[in-house]
Amino acid sequence: MSSAWQFSSFQDTPNSDSYRVTISHPGSIEKGTSIGLRVIKDSNNMPSAYYAVVKSVYCYDEVCKIDPVTIYWNSIGEYLRYELPPDVYLEKYEGEAFVKTDYEKLDRILHDENSPFKDLKIDEITASYSRHIEEGIDAISGATIVDLDESSTIEGSSLTCYTLWHWANGSIKDKIQEITAKNISSNQLLHLLNNSEAYQSFAIKHLTVRKAYGEKIIRQMTAYSSQASKVNLNEFVKYAEGAPDDIYFNMIDALMPKANSKQRVSYLSSLRKTSYSIPNGYYTKLSSQLADYLNYQEVDLLISLIEDKNEINSEVLQNVFLLLDKEILVARRAYYFLINQQLNKEQSKQLNKFYKKNKDYL
Amino acid sequence: MKRRDFFKKASAGAVAATMVPVIGKAAPAPELLGDRKNDKWYQVATGKMAKPDRKQTLEYDVAVIGGGMAGISAAVSAARNGAKTVLVQDRPVLGGNASSEMRVTVNQGSHKERESGIVEEILIENWVYNPQDSYPIWDHVLYGFVTRQQNLTLMLNTQAIDATMDGNVIKSAICWGSTNETEFTINAKQFIDCSGDGLLAAMAGAEYRTGRESKSEFGEDHAPEKADGWTMGDCIMMVTKDMGVPVPFKAPDYAIPFDYEAAFKDKHRRIKQVKEGYWWVEVGNEFDIIADRENIRHKLMAYFYGVWDYIKNSGNHPEAENIALDWVGSIPGRRESRRFIGDTLLNQVDLSSGKIFDDAVAFGGWSFDEHNPGGIEDLSQPASYFHKGIKELYQIPYSALYSRNIDNLSLSGRNVSVTHMALSSTRIIGTCSTMGQATGTAAAMCVAKGLNPRDIRNKHINQLQEQLLRDDAFIPKRPAKDVNDLARIADAIIGSSTLSGDTKLLVDGMSRDRKDAIHHWEAEGLNAELTLEWKKPVKISQVELKGETVVSRKMMMHKNPEKYTRQGQIKAVPPELIKTASIEARVKGKWIKVAKIEDNITRLMKTNFEQVKTTAIRIKFEETWGYENAKLYEVRCYS
Ligand SMILES: Cc1cc2nc3c(=O)[nH]c(=O)nc-3n(C[C@H](O)[C@H](O)[C@H](O)COP(=O)(O)OP(=O)(O)OC[C@H]3O[C@@H](n4cnc5c(N)ncnc54)[C@H](O)[C@@H]3O)c2cc1C
Numbered sequence A: 001m002s003s004a005w006q007f008s009s010f011q012d013t014p015n016s017d018s019y020r021v022t023i024s025h026p027g028s029i030e031k032g033t034s035i036g037l038r039v040i041k042d043s044n045n046m047p048s049a050y051y052a053v054v055k056s057v058y059c060y061d062e063v064c065k066i067d068p069v070t071i072y073w074n075s076i077g078e079y080l081r082y083e084l085p086p087d088v089y090l091e092k093y094e095g096e097a098f099v100k101t102d103y104e105k106l107d108r109i110l111h112d113e114n115s116p117f118k119d120l121k122i123d124e125i126t127a128s129y130s131r132h133i134e135e136g137i138d139a140i141s142g143a144t145i146v147d148l149d150e151s152s153t154i155e156g157s158s159l160t161c162y163t164l165w166h167w168a169n170g171s172i173k174d175k176i177q178e179i180t181a182k183n184i185s186s187n188q189l190l191h192l193l194n195n196s197e198a199y200q201s202f203a204i205k206h207l208t209v210r211k212a213y214g215e216k217i218i219r220q221m222t223a224y225s226s227q228a229s230k231v232n233l234n235e236f237v238k239y240a241e242g243a244p245d246d247i248y249f250n251m252i253d254a255l256m257p258k259a260n261s262k263q264r265v266s267y268l269s270s271l272r273k274t275s276y277s278i279p280n281g282y283y284t285k286l287s288s289q290l291a292d293y294l295n296y297q298e299v300d301l302l303i304s305l306i307e308d309k310n311e312i313n314s315e316v317l318q319n320v321f322l323l324l325d326k327e328i329l330v331a332r333r334a335y336y337f338l339i340n341q342q343l344n345k346e347q348s349k350q351l352n353k354f355y356k357k358n359k360d361y362l
Numbered sequence B: 001m002k003r004r005d006f007f008k009k010a011s012a013g014a015v016a017a018t019m020v021p022v023i024g025k026a027a028p029a030p031e032l033l034g035d036r037k038n039d040k041w042y043q044v045a046t047g048k049m050a051k052p053d054r055k056q057t058l059e060y061d062v063a064v065i066g067g068g069m070a071g072i073s074a075a076v077s078a079a080r081n082g083a084k085t086v087l088v089q090d091r092p093v094l095g096g097n098a099s100s101e102m103r104v105t106v107n108q109g110s111h112k113e114r115e116s117g118i119v120e121e122i123l124i125e126n127w128v129y130n131p132q133d134s135y136p137i138w139d140h141v142l143y144g145f146v147t148r149q150q151n152l153t154l155m156l157n158t159q160a161i162d163a164t165m166d167g168n169v170i171k172s173a174i175c176w177g178s179t180n181e182t183e184f185t186i187n188a189k190q191f192i193d194c195s196g197d198g199l200l201a202a203m204a205g206a207e208y209r210t211g212r213e214s215k216s217e218f219g220e221d222h223a224p225e226k227a228d229g230w231t232m233g234d235c236i237m238m239v240t241k242d243m244g245v246p247v248p249f250k251a252p253d254y255a256i257p258f259d260y261e262a263a264f265k266d267k268h269r270r271i272k273q274v275k276e277g278y279w280w281v282e283v284g285n286e287f288d289i290i291a292d293r294e295n296i297r298h299k300l301m302a303y304f305y306g307v308w309d310y311i312k313n314s315g316n317h318p319e320a321e322n323i324a325l326d327w328v329g330s331i332p333g334r335r336e337s338r339r340f341i342g343d344t345l346l347n348q349v350d351l352s353s354g355k356i357f358d359d360a361v362a363f364g365g366w367s368f369d370e371h372n373p374g375g376i377e378d379l380s381q382p383a384s385y386f387h388k389g390i391k392e393l394y395q396i397p398y399s400a401l402y403s404r405n406i407d408n409l410s411l412s413g414r415n416v417s418v419t420h421m422a423l424s425s426t427r428i429i430g431t432c433s434t435m436g437q438a439t440g441t442a443a444a445m446c447v448a449k450g451l452n453p454r455d456i457r458n459k460h461i462n463q464l465q466e467q468l469l470r471d472d473a474f475i476p477k478r479p480a481k482d483v484n485d486l487a488r489i490a491d492a493i494i495g496s497s498t499l500s501g502d503t504k505l506l507v508d509g510m511s512r513d514r515k516d517a518i519h520h521w522e523a524e525g526l527n528a529e530l531t532l533e534w535k536k537p538v539k540i541s542q543v544e545l546k547g548e549t550v551v552s553r554k555m556m557m558h559k560n561p562e563k564y565t566r567q568g569q570i571k572a573v574p575p576e577l578i579k580t581a582s583i584e585a586r587v588k589g590k591w592i593k594v595a596k597i598e599d600n601i602t603r604l605m606k607t608n609f610e611q612v613k614t615t616a617i618r619i620k621f622e623e624t625w626g627y628e629n630a631k632l633y634e635v636r637c638y639s
Helices: A100-111 A122-129 A139-147 A158-169 A172-182 A186-194 A197-210 A215-225 A230-241 A245-258 A261-273 A282-287 A296-309 A314-325 A328-338 A345-361 B006-018 B069-080 B118-129 B135-147 B199-203 B293-313 B348-352 B420-426 B429-449 B453-459 B461-470 B503-507 B562-566
Strands: A016-023 A033-041 A047-055 A068-074 A079-083 B041-043 B048-050 B055-065 B085-088 B152-155 B158-166 B169-177 B182-193 B231-235 B238-242 B282-285 B323-328 B360-364 B368-371 B384-387 B394-397 B409-411 B492-495 B528-547 B578-587 B590-597 B604-624 B631-638
Touching: A016 A172, A033 A172, A047 A158, A047 A172, A068 A158, A068 A172, A079 A100, A079 A158, A100 A158, A122 A158, A122 B562, A172 A197, A186 A197, A186 A215, A197 A215, A197 A230, A215 A230, A215 A245, A230 A245, A230 A261, A245 A261, A245 A282, A261 A296, A282 A296, A282 A314, A296 A314, A296 A328, A296 B492, A314 A328, A314 A345, A328 A345, A328 B528, A345 B528, B055 B069, B055 B169, B055 B429, B069 B085, B069 B118, B069 B135, B069 B152, B069 B182, B069 B429, B085 B158, B085 B182, B118 B135, B118 B429, B135 B152, B158 B182, B158 B199, B182 B199, B182 B429, B231 B293, B231 B368, B231 B420, B282 B293, B293 B323, B348 B368, B348 B394, B348 B420, B360 B429, B360 B461, B368 B420, B394 B429, B409 B429, B420 B429, B429 B453, B429 B461, B453 B461, B492 B503, B503 B631, B528 B578, B528 B590, B590 B604, B604 B631
Parallel strands: B055 B085, B055 B182, B085 B152, B182 B409
Antiparallel strands: A016 A033, A033 A047, A047 A068, A068 A079, B041 B048, B158 B169, B169 B182, B231 B282, B238 B323, B360 B394, B368 B384, B492 B528, B528 B604, B528 B631, B578 B590, B578 B604
């Protein structure tokens, strides 16, 4: 029976490089397994995909049939697909051959980065797979593992699924990223910012590692940050924090006025923990926007920055006073700041009024 | 007060119901025990003849009988919940089957996730005091854990042998101290029998079953066609050491030669390792496994040495050449004897269908691991039937954990209200411990309210479940919704940073991640802060947190050290757990420190301080046991 997963073996093209990498696989009793990883490059000579031939199972009692399986990954090590040599068929434990739906299911399982196989130990699989009672008393009921969700394994082939899943999604990912990073220019990294979230993360991380703070890159990164996902916004802030002090400050300064609430929280949090000295008057400048801030957290952050730096002046006070009309959490934060300041008569009166009105909330 | 003729009463109930015979009395008559009329004790120092007074009457709120993992959990939770508690254990050490006397692994009910609560506390503590994984030291880890609890008295070498009754109520447990020649009358309001065999409960006249139910009685398709008297058997274990050079072995005279050819016809009966004993060296009984126990012990030793003789001297196991026995058990570990009948009798169908109980208080998840009842004496059957059918964690209802006919008697561990087939799953030690935590907590509630377990089940089950969840028990599909928890009504919960999860999830009532949804908040790095803000001031004197111990990672101690690596275990306090944190309250605009958490080794971190009126609480996470981020599952605040 032939299936969609059988292709003629891959023809090496002139623009493919190969690497020997040592991977630790949780199914292996050895510390590391050495495998040949081949790189497919695009017309710009940039790595576009990888593939390697791996064993379908790690098996230490002679009963398993071990088949070669070719696995493909994209340039940041995400699993793409698998292939079998033309005459190879995968089998289940009792020798029953895979059918088309099994091959499809295997592909689905390998695509699931959060498969239950991620956290399982080989013991838990083999105990269920062969139902061997090794060891301990009653511990045999490793059989419980057999009750892996039907959707997350192929019954009778959990060990194959487990082995291949760890090939497809294991530590090879880091190796691939390492190789790609070595073979890609900063400009090419910038291009990846238009790609999926995972590519974006990869790009920002490596720009940070490279300390790529050229003008053009900064410009593009700053532009990118406004649409970054939550995870990548964090990555972006780390990129900014890795820059020299003036660049860091300029980036934050440029971004603050246009930032939304979520971004402001990130930037203000970064300011709170930076060891760079921030120019005098900067928080006074930010305070002029306080009245537009949307939530308690950002208000608290900015007021705390002002307190930390003791940047108290009439402009700051005025801006904070505007918060007394906001919802109580925000207003109360302003109030607790203001009662510790030197106020003029009018301001004191206003604060007193607030106190009287909101006694129950203080 | 008249002691009850339990034999008559019990026969009327259980025997009629199950066609399974009930056994007779197993202990001497208590009147004789403390009787010292004829002593002639000449005290040289005083020159007097004396008669020692060796009878004592003790008063407690809750008496827990049996110091296995179920009994420890019951006693500790009763004491922590405010009841004056005694734990009566007939052996010199705690732990029951898990003690150094038997060395059974404290398994978790499911391979996928562990129990939290008291059993987890003990397992973590073991890695602090006993990183060398010594069983005798483990006994003392348990001893330290139990004896330091306030409100809790431990009586070792003391066996409960009889009950005095007032109608359907136990008034006292009559106990015999084997090291101090003393008869103790322990009066208590609530009794929890966690002794496995359940002598006290039986003497009180609590109805029970033994043997195997028929398929038809509960529709259990793994059960035999016809009911019979078989129980799963007893076992002894071994631990070996590698001497580095060949060591001879001479079997004792009483060893029974091992028929390995017949035995190995079943693929389960194999010599897969030479480190820690063979669970299929097992001997059961068709009628009265308790009465037969000394005989069974002898047989187990004889069979065991026969197997070892085969391993060492047949030439088939060269891997054992340098291996010598270092320890072999002297009292059998026990799987099954009496199962006391509660308001609910949990069966195979309940477990495999994942039945939802409105009185769920504990949980399990092991497969139906039903051993061949004949054990090594019936080589025609497989050593165990590993029946399939447990798909996910199942609930255990409170109504299976108290007697249906003795008003103030609860049960936990392997003697609870389950069928033989259900016990093949519920007997796992982790599961037994969750039951113990539930009955102990409930018993304290009974005492506080002047009620009995059934009243708690009928009228206060929500309160019981909430207390258990607050104390870090886990009940599948039963999130916490404690109305007294002020964190739930906070107007904002703010994390200084968020790497994964959400601060909102800290008050969603689920204190661990589930397959379909996460329930945690993880900050980026340490020195993270969590702030709770209330619009109107609240009064707070307790802040409680639940940290990360990775319930999907195993934590138990093994006889075979290879398992630590193979199961990816960490023999230390979980690195992810918060070690140091401080708690501040904002009072009149100023932050004041109200509590400090230091050297914490428990998932549940409770703090107590003088009540403050405040509008905000701030928790600063300073240190973990090695992990780079602060991670949390729950925050609670109470007045
Ligand atoms: C050989 C063997 C292997 C097993 N393997 C596993 C395993 O790998 N993992 C696992 O989780 N489970 C295993 N089990 C099952 C598990 O050990 C038991 O189901 C579990 O220990 C029951 O816990 P318990 O607290 O109810 O009772 P026990 O652990 O039996 O504790 C009861 C205690 O009460 C004491 N006691 C009894 N009568 C009295 C009395 N009248 N007065 C005072 N004290 C009394 C006993 O001495 C004992 O110390 C195994 C069982 C056996 C026998």
